[in-house]
Amino acid sequence: MAQKPTLPKGTRDFTPSEVVKRNYIFDIVKKHFTAFGFQPIETPSFENSETLMGKYGDEGDRLIFKILNSGDYLSKVDDPTYADRDSNKLTPKISEKALRYDLTVPFARYVVMHQNELDFPFKRYQIQPVWRADRPQKGRFREFFQCDADVVGANSLLQEVELVQLYDAVFTDLGLTGVSIKLNNRKVLAGIAEVIGAKEHLIDFTVALDKLDKIGEEGVKKEMLEKGISEEAIVKAAPLFTMSGSNADQLLALKELLKDSVEGSKGAEELSFIVETLEDLGLQSASLKLDVTLARGLNYYTGAIFEVAAPEKVKLGSIGGGGRYDDLTGIFGLKDVSGVGISFGLDRIYLVLEELNLFPKAIDQSLDVLCVNFGDKEALAALKLVGKLRKMGVKADFYPSTAKMQKQMKYANNRNVPYVVLIGEQELADNIFVVKDMAKGEQQTYSLDAPENFVKEL
Amino acid sequence: MAQKPTLPKGTRDFTPSEVVKRNYIFDIVKKHFTAFGFQPIETPSFENSETLMGKYGDEGDRLIFKILNSGDYLSKVDDPTYADRDSNKLTPKISEKALRYDLTVPFARYVVMHQNELDFPFKRYQIQPVWRADRPQKGRFREFFQCDADVVGANSLLQEVELVQLYDAVFTDLGLTGVSIKLNNRKVLAGIAEVIGAKEHLIDFTVALDKLDKIGEEGVKKEMLEKGISEEAIVKAAPLFTMSGSNADQLLALKELLKDSVEGSKGAEELSFIVETLEDLGLQSASLKLDVTLARGLNYYTGAIFEVAAPEKVKLGSIGGGGRYDDLTGIFGLKDVSGVGISFGLDRIYLVLEELNLFPKAIDQSLDVLCVNFGDKEALAALKLVGKLRKMGVKADFYPSTAKMQKQMKYANNRNVPYVVLIGEQELADNIFVVKDMAKGEQQTYSLDAPENFVKEL
DSSP states (O other): OOOOOOOOTTOOOBOHHHHHHHHHHHHHHHHHHHHTTOEEOBOOSEEEHHHHTTSSHHHHHHHSOEEOOSSSGGGGSOHHHHHHTOHHHHHHHHOOEEEOSOSHHHHHHHHHHTTTTOOSSEEEEEEEEEEOOOOOBTTBOSEEEEEEEEEESOOOTHHHHHHHHHHHHHHHHTTOOOOEEEEEEHHHHHHHHHHTTOGGGHHHHHHHHTTHHHHHHHHHHHHHHHTTOOHHHHHHTHHHHTOOSOHHHHHHHHHHHTTTOHHHHHHHHHHHHHHHHHHHHOOSSOEEEEOTTOOSSTTTOSSEEEEEEOOTTSOOOEEEEEEEESOSSGGGTOOOOOEEEEEEOHHHHHHHHHHTTOSOTTTTOOOSEEEOOOSHHHHHHHHHHHHHHHHTTOOEEEOSSOOOHHHHHHHHHHTTOSEEEEOOHHHHHHTEEEEEETTTOOEEEEETTOTHHHHHHO | OOOOOOOOTTOOOBOHHHHHHHHHHHHHHHHHHHHTTOEEOBOOSEEEHHHHTTSSHHHHHHHSOEEOOSSSGGGGSOHHHHHHTOHHHHHHHHOOEEEOSOSHHHHHHHHHHTTTTOOSSEEEEEEEEEEOOOOOBTTBOSEEEEEEEEEESOOOTHHHHHHHHHHHHHHHHTTOOOOEEEEEEHHHHHHHHHHTTOGGGHHHHHHHHTTHHHHHHHHHHHHHHHTTOOHHHHHHTHHHHTOOSOHHHHHHHHHHHTTTOHHHHHHHHHHHHHHHHHHHHOOSSOEEEEOTTOOSSTTTOSSEEEEEEOOTTSOOOEEEEEEEESOSSGGGTOOOOOEEEEEEOHHHHHHHHHHTTOSOTTTTOOOSEEEOOOSHHHHHHHHHHHHHHHHTTOOEEEOSSOOOHHHHHHHHHHTTOSEEEEOOHHHHHHTEEEEEETTTOOEEEEETTOTHHHHHHO
């Protein structure tokens, strides 16, 4: 019985054109990851549930896709649990594996399990899909690729410096000039909360501050008040709302504001080092911008915080982010492994390149040459020619049946083939082939013994 | 609380060296897929359960990984079903999605869903992981990549011809010479069963025949008898066990044997066409061998059947297979779409290349150059040099801290870096860098302003 097939919500098929464009981005990203000394790893799509559960908060736990145990899974459920009929209690009894939710926790697991064979600092990159049972909406999918580069086992701020260079190298190579790499530091945020007397409200304070570009100064102040941050503290925080000018100017203001906080001053020093070193080294097309309102999953990061904004003319928000975290592998029992990493938001980068028309022309041209099929003998000659062209790296094909000329040419048109090759009875007798340039409408003739003369002109 | 992490059974982490080698194989396969006019598609990792269930037989259904519904999934289970406490009955109530089991059924779904935007013949390739809840054993995993190329919407035997050429092109490029591409035809098997009077035992007959190289002639005959095939039929089938000589000789014998079967004769004609066309076109390094005992999932194939055997010196069995199927998309309501396809067995090809030492030397060399870190000022100069090297495509890195020289050199050794760059105080003053060739132990000096002179010699 035939069913009309559908896709699960939040998932996508990728057409040839989409796959080719996605791979174009991946290939450029990988090229620079490799040049920067990062090495690829891959981890399994599913992990033991206990590896993932409890690492992403309650909401994360809910969004993790669980895999049902195989076989007669109910036979392992004890009677009282089954009688309770409670989904949350039943799940751990009937499901031991789950699809990965991000690449960070699997990476931490990898580092711990492979610690004896790794040379630290270990620079890894990983480009694999992750799955989240999020409510699907425009631009948000239940299966999507993450693309991460991390260095673990090194405290040096030079790592932060080179990660900014890495962003710059990739976006420059993609032709996406004008991105802003925003930079902040968790210690600075903690220092500000400290000096304004809102240390115990650090999270609420930074969550509100992070919304400055969305809800404005008044909105942020309102939210802070609502969260119990005092008027006095908010007044003291005023310089944050108006911080502007060059990175150097902002750093001066910041150091003044934070002079009474040891942690805050250390954060400001770290920012200074990164900013100044990068001024010395230079960036190709991106700009580095201090942004003291940047927070991004604050609990996770302990030092630098990065976020990359697409050029302002496209309204797409963040196309990458990352930061330093001082205890990546502690959750799996390996202490004192500091790490710093960045990620690239593939789906958004794709949309930006599409919107700005930055994919190379004809990137999704799937065929260079199509040979028309005039009959069995002619087809054999075409097949020989196609074989030679393929060996020379030309994407070549032949029409597999002796359909009407009109049908074959329609196929060539639909596939947008730039050159159609004709070998009819006469051409075969003359040992030649005719090449029709579909754009110009012109025809050229070449010897079947010397297809390289045609390839030279491609 | 720290857990000691483990991997789910049957799954693997891939180390950098393994990822690089796997990608080497993928890249070569993709290069030839593309030259042959195949286009990439990708489908979601999970499908609706009804898309997959019932397509692979009862055993297949059991081996499909099911995904638990999110949220309070038990609330949608009716009371009688829950009271039954039967895993098989409960599963469809609490699980609506499943991980893909192969790439063929998702491809059929893709063709049906995208039929109005596809140009037939549609040549697609797909390289993605699949999941099976198989008992893990040596060389068999619960997550593994499949790598398929199929043409749908064309009946021409020229497709079979070019798929053999495609196998030949890929294995030649991988340096894996001496593979055998075994060829058979489902119609020939049906014809044999018919002429020996065992038509109603076609499956048993071919399943037994398929085991000829494993259990020998006597074993096959014994199994056939046990399955109810008559002595008389087995006597008539005798020529099959001794079929030898060139493909041409075998074809002659086969045509004689099958002369009273319309279907069988058609199959033999198809084999003749493929064999003769390929003799005319020639293969680079593989050989094409008729094998009338080859069956491979007979129920699935309707015409040609392929299987690729690794060179005899490696005992690894099949490294690829495929065939023609006349009704790929019928399961989803689209009739009369003939297809023919092949697949590459990545994991086995990897093992063969490893065993025969066919991966390029230094393929997993993750760094070309490592700069030693002598201090803050020197590190900045090193970072500038590294930046220039990376832009020239050199995999370059610097040691991130001013650790003891011994420790830094040990790191360079462990990462198997061929060139170590030294920029100490004196070098910095002289505006030069020293390159130590780790294999030869020799040192060379270059100007910091002209690193291209060093790159030229790499």
